[in-house]
Amino acid sequence: MSDLIDAAVSTLKQKMQGGLDDGTAKFVIGDEGAIMVDANGPRAGDEPADVTLTADAETFQAIMAGDINPAAAFMTGKLSVDGDMGLAMKLGGLIG
Numbered sequence: 001m002s003d004l005i006d007a008a009v010s011t012l013k014q015k016m017q018g019g020l021d022d023g024t025a026k027f028v029i030g031d032e033g034a035i036m037v038d039a040n041g042p043r044a045g046d047e048p049a050d051v052t053l054t055a056d057a058e059t060f061q062a063i064m065a066g067d068i069n070p071a072a073a074f075m076t077g078k079l080s081v082d083g084d085m086g087l088a089m090k091l092g093g094l095i096g
């Protein structure tokens with residue numbers, strides 16, 4: 001597991017203060033790995049999910065730092081979403 005994934009899991013735990021009650025989400029971060037978010041909160045992992053959000057490491061770090069809004073990253077093609085768009089929007093609101 002990469003240092004970026006470890007740091008991102010920690011940041012997500014602080015931002016979310018909990019998990020997702022209504023589904024599972026996966027962040028795929030370039031070649032670094034993946035993060036799962038479910039009812040138990042964020043953790044490193046790569047399992048099937050209701051929605052998968054994919055971005056390069058630079059974009060993901062900018063989202064975590066609050067430098068770019070997840071919706072803006074999606075609209076500009078820096079973040080791709082596959083699956084439940086409603087869950088992706090809810091997650092974006094929690095972390096953005």
